[in-house]
Amino acid sequence: MATSRDDFGIAIRSALLQRGARQKFSLFVLILISIAIFLLDYSQLKPVKVLRSVINDGVYRISAISSSPIKFTSATKDFFINHLFIYEENKKLKEEVEELKKNKLSNSFLQTQNKKLQEVVQIEEKLSFTTVGAKIMLDKNSPYLNSAIINKGQNSGIKLGMPVLSKGHLVGRIVEVNFVSSRILLLNDLNSRIPVIVSPTGEQAILSGLGDQKPSLEYLPENFELTEENSVYTSGKDGVLFSGISIGKAVIEDNRAKVKLFTDPNQIFLVNVVLDKATDLEAM
Amino acid sequence: MAINIKKFKNDLLRLVPLLFLIYICISEFHTQFYMWKIFSFNLQFIIIYYWILRDPSIIGYGFVFLCGMINDVVLSLPLGTSAISYLFVSLVAAYVRNATVRSTMYTDWFTFIIAIIIGNFITFFLLTKFTEIEIEYSLVFYNSLFTFILYPAFWLIFELYKRAISLRTYD
Numbered sequence: 491m492a493t494s495r496d497d498f499g500i501a502i503r504s505a506l507l508q509r510g511a512r513q514k515f516s517l518f519v520l521i522l523i524s525i526a527i528f529l530l531d532y533s534q535l536k537p538v539k540v541l542r543s544v545i546n547d548g549v550y551r552i553s554a555i556s557s558s559p560i561k562f563t564s565a566t567k568d569f570f571i572n573h574l575f576i577y578e579e580n581k582k583l584k585e586e587v588e589e590l591k592k593n594k595l596s597n598s599f600l601q602t603q604n605k606k607l608q609e610v611v612q613i614e615e616k617l618s619f620t621t622v623g624a625k626i627m628l629d630k631n632s633p634y635l636n637s638a639i640i641n642k643g644q645n646s647g648i649k650l651g652m653p654v655l656s657k658g659h660l661v662g663r664i665v666e667v668n669f670v671s672s673r674i675l676l677l678n679d680l681n682s683r684i685p686v687i688v689s690p691t692g693e694q695a696i697l698s699g700l701g702d703q704k705p706s707l708e709y710l711p712e713n714f715e716l717t718e719e720n721s722v723y724t725s726g727k728d729g730v731l732f733s734g735i736s737i738g739k740a741v742i743e744d745n746r747a748k749v750k751l752f753t754d755p756n757q758i759f760l761v762n763v764v765l766d767k768a769t770d771l772e773a774m
Numbered sequence: 775m776a777i778n779i780k781k782f783k784n785d786l787l788r789l790v791p792l793l794f795l796i797y798i799c800i801s802e803f804h805t806q807f808y809m810w811k812i813f814s815f816n817l818q819f820i821i822i823y824y825w826i827l828r829d830p831s832i833i834g835y836g837f838v839f840l841c842g843m844i845n846d847v848v849l850s851l852p853l854g855t856s857a858i859s860y861l862f863v864s865l866v867a868a869y870v871r872n873a874t875v876r877s878t879m880y881t882d883w884f885t886f887i888i889a890i891i892i893g894n895f896i897t898f899f900l901l902t903k904f905t906e907i908e909i910e911y912s913l914v915f916y917n918s919l920f921t922f923i924l925y926p927a928f929w930l931i932f933e934l935y936k937r938a939i940s941l942r943t944y945d
Contacts, residue, residue: 515835
């Protein structure tokens with residue numbers, strides 16, 4: 491028994507301290523260095539944060555370059571798939587155009603009516619945003635975080651918490667800002683929580699990421715019944731995100747209120763980071 | 775001259791596993807397949823475990839540490855998290871190498887469970903105790919399960935590759 495314990499001790503000690511012919515450090519030394527780096531990063535000291543920011547920018551650039559063959563392959567595949575279904579898509583689009591033409595007339599009437607009503611209740615018309623365009627540099631999923639990296643950072647006025655839009659719909663918010671890059675926490679990440687409002691009824695809820703494609707609606711009133719007409723917008727209750735940004739359509743799945751996002755966060759390529767609400771003049 | 779070219783080719787072939795490891799850490803190489811929801815695996819664990827166990831001269835501990843650091847930056851984890859996890863996977867592999875006389879695919883596969891458990895436990899512990907990142911336990915479990923299941927397939931590929939480069943070296 492004692493011999494087997496000794497053998498274990500010798501084997502572990504040897505594994506920890508032994509160095510190969512071409513190795514400069516033993517495992518033990520490297521584990522100690524890793525723990526020291528972890529503690530330094532955890533301390534959140536300002537010089538460490540600045541250093542991490544510089545490292546992040548550098549690594550993200552290299553990552554973006556090294557990922558280009560993967561992106562090219564994926565884009566080529568999408569290109570061929572799109573071409574295969576182009577005839578059907580064209581037919582469908584023609585039908586949609588006809589439908590939209592019909593809706594346009596009724597919309598213009600509703601717009602006029604809405605403007606008049608807003609004048610009556612004196613609501614400020616500030617639904618446009620000042621944004622900065624950015625490109626997705628890196629989009630790598632892990633069991634721990636669903637996030638994407640964009641090629642704009644502090645230099646473009648981006649700050650923590652700013653909402654990120656794709657095709658005009660919310661896809662996430664900024665959780666890390668470096669000098670020339672930032673990280674977006676996507677709406678479907680487990681750590682994402684966004685206060686929302688369910689239209690047209692006006693119920694407040696929290697949109698929580700579940701790690702899959704459809705985030706769930708939580709803290710809805712008990713007797714609330716979802717219909718297919720329900721859309722979800724940001725409520726701006728947290729004081730960080732602006733209100734009225736469209737997110738998706740409410741759906742019931744697995745007996746749970748979920749949201750089918752208008753923009754799939756895993757298919758985004760170009761995004762807009764909302765810097766501020768634009769004034770009416772800017773919006774024009 | 776001819777000998778130099780041959781040596782260069784051999785050295786390059788020996789570098790391939792290391793370059794592949796660095797590439798999957800730094801690039802958008804997906805081992806998390808979103809469309810199948812639960813299917814994901816940790817290819818880094820497999821590469822590190824196999825090569826540290828079978829031929830530690832191919833991937834040095836220093837590069838394992840470096841890959842861990844790169845992985846942390848790319849995935850936005852606290853610096854050092856993946857490095858500690860990968861180094862402990864290397865520790866298990868180095869221990870198994872020292873403790874066993876003749877290893878087979880089955881012994882490697884069986885001991886790989888311990889490496890996966892220790893590696894994932896360290897990541898899990900550091901993230902839950904020192905950060906506010908929420909972890910979906912089921913995703914981590916499935917990730918570990920598929921990493922374990924897929925090990926023999928990669929073992930076979932790496933074994934064939936190792937034999938090919940050994941044959942070239944002693945050619």
